[in-house]
Amino acid sequence: MAFCVAMLIASEFMPVSLLTPIANDLHATQGMAGQAISISGLFAVLASLFIAPISGRFDRRHVLMSMTVLLLVSLVLIALAPNFTMLMVARAFLGVAVGGFWSLSTATVLRLVPEDQVPKALGMIFMGNAIATAFAAPVGAYLGGVLGWRVVFGGLVPLVLINLIWQAKSLPSMPPRATIPMSRLFGLLKRRNVAIGMAAVMLTFAGAFSAFTYFRPFLESETGVNADMLSVLLLSLGLAGFVGTHFASTMLHRNHLYSLLRWLPLALAAVTLGLMELGHVFWGAAVMMFSWGALNAAIPVCWSTWLAREIQDEPESGGGLMVASIQLAIMFGGAFGGQLLDQITVAAPLAGGAGLLVLSALLIGNGARLRAPAQG
Structure with a gap:
């Protein structure tokens, strides 16, 4: 889960370090390119509000893996985006993944580990956030300058795929419980x-x-x-x-x-x-x-x-x-x-x-x- 959080945060804020080349390549202003952050935020809001009532009907394991699949799809679409519209669609998928996964993370940890291990487990989750915040932007800026911004996003695809396989092997079944209205x-x-x-x-x-x-x-x-x-x-x-x-x-x-x-x-x-x-x-x-x-x-x-x-x-x-x-x-x-x-x-x-x-x-x-x- 910490690995997935790192990938989510890296993907969400990577455009900050790649704003100029994205804007130039897609024939948009830098202000328009910055809306790639905004659109993911909008859909993250919607996901965070509705994910708990909806996810309560399904196995939590499957819900978390679905969010990871959405992350994977968004990265592929971003790397291949032929125009600004497709970039925004891809970022919308990413927003759903970010809002959904984050909103469920704490409650999931409470179901995965004993009570005395909860602080340590949550610390691991936030460490994924800290590592992504520290390294995603500078690494993205450097590799974007050398290889191009599309390669940077495409390079995250195999990492997310590995994480998805890891989730499938390690996450236990977590049957649905009563939902929060x-x-x-x-x-x-x-x-x-x-x-x-x-x-x-x-x-x-x-x-x-x-x-x-x-x-x-x-x-x-x-x-x-x-x-x-x-x-x-x-x-x-x-x-x-x-x-x-x-x-x-x-x-x-x-x-x-x-x-x-x-x-x-x-x-x-x-x-x-x-x-x-x-x-x-x-x-x-x-x-x-x-x-x-x-x-x-x-x-x-x-x-x-x-x-x-x-x-x-x-x-x-x-x-x-x-x-x-x-x-x-x-x-x-x-x-x-x-x-x-x-x-x-x-x-x-x-x-x-x-x-x-x-x-x-x-x-x-x-x-x-x-x-x-x-x-x-």
Whole structure:
């Protein structure tokens, strides 16, 4: 499952490092190419909302393998896409796979391992995410420059095929159980702290992805990087994620959750603006990219902790709602940044993203709005 997560995340965000060649080859603007991130986000939202009620009728093993097959089909279609329309269709398939697999992953782990092994098992799942985040973009940028962007996506096909065979051999049968109705998931939004939390989640992730999706055109235009230099910068951003994750875990252990939720988006906004200011020189871009990667990686850890703390009575519904909110934010962020890029300048997506991050911090405030009311 961790291997599949790594493939899903690598496939979802690979266009970030290949935006320019994809746009050139398919005769699209870079802003249009960035919508490949948005379309997968849209379908991931739909999948995360509907997968639990639908999958409850089938063996969980077969459902997870179906999501992997969708991933495989999407990669083949992307590698062979003759035009922009086919690329978007393929990315829609990918979105369903991402939303469906992620939404079911935690509940599946709970069925696969003993209770005392759940934290370790979930850690393995998120390690697949961290590894893909660290290496997919730089490796994609380098190989895309050498072999072409189609080869990069095609190269993932045999890896996903191996993973599918591995799943068939290793995943046990998991017969269907009682499903969670949609009303319970959306009913959580009637809780004021949950509604505000999800709004803050969306602003935070939309701000981050408005900037992140369009780092390549900015770095090519303002910093003057080639494919090799871009790979180095993206690798530093990815590796910084391990630093940020460790930092967040340490601070959360000291009970600084609400301070982190407030100040991390502000710090990320400041670094994003710093990249705009210092990005004309390579060393400045490198420092800002490393800092950006560390701060950005710390944010999901904090929101996952908030989810576990404030929605203890409905963890599965809360998890589905969180996945949907994040993917909707990714879709909006990619679309928002793409419009700014096409209509204004290559730096506009960074400025727009920083603005959304600031709004998120203002909404969170001192954290009181995110706390469930005390039970009398």
